[in-house]
Amino acid sequence: MTAPHYLPEGLPIPVPENDGLSRPYWEGTRRGELWIQKCKDCGTWQWGPEWICHSCRSFEIEWLQVEGKGRIFSWERVWHPVHPALKEHGPYIVVLVELPAAGNVRMIGNLLGDPRQEVPIGAAVEAVFESHDDTDPPYTLVQWRRVDDS
Amino acid sequence: MNGRTLRGKVAVAGIGETTYYKHGQAPDPEFKLALMAILRAAEDAGIDPREIDGFASYSNDRNDPSRLAAALGIRELRFANMQWGGGGGGGAAAVGNAAAAVATGMADCVVVFRALAQGQFARFGQGPRARTIDGDMAFQAPYGLMSPGQRYAMKVMRFMHDHGVRQEALRAIAMASYHHAQANPRAVMNGRPLTEADYDASRWIVEPFHLFDCCMENDGAAALILVPAERAKDLPHKPSYLLSAVTGSDYRCAAPSHNAPNYASASFASVAPHLYEMAQLGPGDVDVLQSYENFTGGVLMSLVEHGFFPPEEANDFLKPENLYAPGGRLPLNTSGGNLAECYMHGLELQLEAVRQIRGDSTAQVPDVDVSMVIAGPMVTPVSSCIFGSEATL
Numbered sequence: 001m002t003a004p005h006y007l008p009e010g011l012p013i014p015v016p017e018n019d020g021l022s023r024p025y026w027e028g029t030r031r032g033e034l035w036i037q038k039c040k041d042c043g044t045w046q047w048g049p050e051w052i053c054h055s056c057r058s059f060e061i062e063w064l065q066v067e068g069k070g071r072i073f074s075w076e077r078v079w080h081p082v083h084p085a086l087k088e089h090g091p092y093i094v095v096l097v098e099l100p101a102a103g104n105v106r107m108i109g110n111l112l113g114d115p116r117q118e119v120p121i122g123a124a125v126e127a128v129f130e131s132h133d134d135t136d137p138p139y140t141l142v143q144w145r146r147v148d149d150s
Numbered sequence: 151m152n153g154r155t156l157r158g159k160v161a162v163a164g165i166g167e168t169t170y171y172k173h174g175q176a177p178d179p180e181f182k183l184a185l186m187a188i189l190r191a192a193e194d195a196g197i198d199p200r201e202i203d204g205f206a207s208y209s210n211d212r213n214d215p216s217r218l219a220a221a222l223g224i225r226e227l228r229f230a231n232m233q234w235g236g237g238g239g240g241g242a243a244a245v246g247n248a249a250a251a252v253a254t255g256m257a258d259c260v261v262v263f264r265a266l267a268q269g270q271f272a273r274f275g276q277g278p279r280a281r282t283i284d285g286d287m288a289f290q291a292p293y294g295l296m297s298p299g300q301r302y303a304m305k306v307m308r309f310m311h312d313h314g315v316r317q318e319a320l321r322a323i324a325m326a327s328y329h330h331a332q333a334n335p336r337a338v339m340n341g342r343p344l345t346e347a348d349y350d351a352s353r354w355i356v357e358p359f360h361l362f363d364c365c366m367e368n369d370g371a372a373a374l375i376l377v378p379a380e381r382a383k384d385l386p387h388k389p390s391y392l393l394s395a396v397t398g399s400d401y402r403c404a405a406p407s408h409n410a411p412n413y414a415s416a417s418f419a420s421v422a423p424h425l426y427e428m429a430q431l432g433p434g435d436v437d438v439l440q441s442y443e444n445f446t447g448g449v450l451m452s453l454v455e456h457g458f459f460p461p462e463e464a465n466d467f468l469k470p471e472n473l474y475a476p477g478g479r480l481p482l483n484t485s486g487g488n489l490a491e492c493y494m495h496g497l498e499l500q501l502e503a504v505r506q507i508r509g510d511s512t513a514q515v516p517d518v519d520v521s522m523v524i525a526g527p528m529v530t531p532v533s534s535c536i537f538g539s540e541a542t543l
């Protein structure tokens with residue numbers, strides 16, 4: 001599913017490195033899919049991307065699509081802006097989400113909803129794809145929202 | 151324990167600093183500030199500045215050793231060292247690198263320095279201004295995760311959650327720095343006392359950090375001069391012997407996108423045991439501690455990882471009265487530190503550790519033999535070091 005933009009326009013536009021390391025991730029988010037790395041040789045999940053498996057040092061790394069379901073590992077509520085695009089923009093929440101179905105790798109995003117909400121560590125969240133179609137180049141962020149814990 | 155050690159081989163002979171300024175307010179350019187601090191350290195050491203034959207710094211200090219050597223008319227340059235990465239986490243490492251050069255005969259008189267003029271150059275606490283961003287920051291900046299405070303708040307949040315640490319523990323760390331700064335005329339916050347009510351009423355920067363949990367940004371320069379232990383005995387000041395200096399970080403500390411396995415950490419878990427092993431001391435032997443406050447939460451985790459108390463006792467230990475000189479259980483940041491003396495990227499903490507050994511701090515702890523410094527927590531690599539009086543040798 002898609003969502004309105006959580007933060008104002010004008011923040012840096014994410015692009016793959018010129019060596020293409022994270023290109024499969026950013027291309028996947030444009031399709032509304034979450035793709036991360038897994039080692040073909042030892043099965044270790046890995047995030048962020050790297051050219052080698054940190055567990056067995058194999059270069060045989062593949063990209064796999066994973067379900068956008070996770071748990072809040074940590075969080076922060078930002079009040080003081082450090083970028084001009086965020087001036088006058090009230091608090092916002094950054095969450096660090098671990099993905100139990102992918103070796104508990106962690107991903108960063110914003111927690112959608114009331115920026116003053118209580119944020120329980122351990123709460124279940126699901127991915128929401130936030131498309132930025134009018135930028136050059138266009139991109140899609142993976143955001144998170146709380147879901148029923150049961 | 152193998153026979154390879156720095157313990158007792160090198161001493162600090164001199165210290166010097168410029169006036170400390172609010173950021174952007176230094177009347178002099180950064181390079182001139184560096185020169186002034188180095189000359190004051192040489193004068194303090196009773197050494198002709200032309201005897202300096204090496205330079206060590208950290209965090210990509212902009213003041214190149216070859217230019218410094220030429221400007222100062224130094225006869226011969228033998229050591230030019232930059233500690234890689236880690237920002238303020240390199241402060242004790244730079245001392246260690248300089249000491250290693252002196253101990254092994256690569257150089258005889260090495261200055262450790264750091265200079266900052268953030269009016270002349272960009273500030274630390276600002277987000278990236280580029281239109282596009284790639285690499286690890288591409289997974290962070292678009293979410294408004296940009297500044298050092300934003301980068302480290304989630305580590306502290308998780309640590310406080312895991313161990314039930316209360317905000318009052320962070321507050322006590324801020325109180326200690328401000329308390330000690332009131333006795334220190336060099337301190338930028340001298341004459342600006344902080345009360346617990348001020349702290350509680352201050353705005354959030356990024357939860358769990360209030361305004362007073364965050365370091366200042368300042369202009370100025372500081373320097374220390376290291377010489378062989380034998381030589382230090384003949385110089386004017388009581389020597390501060392380096393007993394240990396260590397740097398590093400634990401397993402995959404820099405894993406991208408906040409994936410360090412030991413996440414809720416100041417990065418000292420693997421480093422601190424080496425510190426004590428080389429010093430042949432333990433945390434109970436430390437008379438006074440300077441612990442780098444980029445953010446108070448980093449001090450909290452640094453103290454735990456250096457064994458001063460288990461995390462479950464943080465709320466009991468981190469009370470202002472325990473942290474105040476002269477009589478507290480562990481006098482902390484006795485010059486005012488990065489919060490209230492000056493953010494000289496933590497090098498001011500090294501100078502203060504030396505003053506405590508000499509007995510001339512403005513918040514002196516009685517009879518200091520063991521004086522410890524912990525540099526910039528939560529980065530990688532981090533570093534820490536211990537100075538001792540002659541009695542510890």
Ligand SMILES: [Zn+2]
Nearest residue numbers: 039042053056
């Ligand atoms: Zn592998």
